[in-house]
Amino acid sequence: MAKPMYKRVLLKISGEALSGGTGFGINNDVLKDISLGIKELIDVGVEVAVVVGGGNFWRGRTNKGMDRTTADYIGMLATVMNAMALQDSLENIEVPTRVQTGIEMRQVAEPYIRRRAVRHLEKGRVVIFGAGTGNPYFSTDTAAALRAAEMEADVILLAKNVDAVYDKDPKTNSNARKFENLTYMEVINKELKVMDSTATSLCMDNKITIKVFELSTENIIKVVYGENIGTTVE
Ligand code: UDP
Secondary structure (H helix, E strand, C coil), rough: CCCCCCCEEEEEEEEHHHHCCCCCCCHHEEEEEEEEHHHHHHCCCCCCEEEEEEEECHHHHHHCCCCCHHHHHHHHHHHHHHHHHHHHHHHHCCCCCCEEECCCCCCCEEEEEEHHHHHHCCCCCCCEECCCCCEEEEEEHHHHHHHHHCCCCCEEEECCCCCCCCCCCCCCCCCEEEEEEHHHHHHHHHCCCCCCCHHHHHHHHHHCCCEEECCHHHHHHHHHHCCCEEEEEE
């Protein structure tokens, strides 16, 4: 039987992907689908950490009239809503889960403690990281890169609402070119919309491979078993 390629993965789910195409709120079918995909990984012994975005509720940078740091903190709180929803969905199918947040909110989740998070992973619990890095001026992509480095994850699974990285938006350009492989420098120099440059640099400096693909159970499994879909950045 085929074996998973990775022992420990960090799955980054953008808030937008959770909205199921509407761009706002949480779609329960999407949540359920992701949870089933994560369960399949846990069942074969892959350790799964998750970083969730918050763009389905709020993006700091798009609220121009507001003080930036305040807007960013609101964005971080939005990610905690997504983290809790994913936890609930995973627990519904009996996957042991812990939420850890970059901003302390002890009534709803554990504070982020690296050693503790690693221990949860070793015990087969899914660790969902909410509140990004806990700092304004960063993104949840940067949180994904940071937590992947801290957890010593083998790969970042960057689940998006497009199937790969293109040179232009494939939804509006029929001649958009799809990339199968990219280097970190190409992502930065061509200003490709994979991750922001802070997150990409962090991955580059720490040699963390990024796999970009469209979010679905099927695709999560395919990537973990080494099937060539989407785009690989390394
Ligand atoms: N955010 C932040 N620091 C972080 C992570 C997130 O300030 O470490 C804020 C930022 O305002 C961002 C919002 O939270 O716009 C939502 O996160 P993000 O846009 O990364 O989510 P996604 O677009 O992936 O859904």
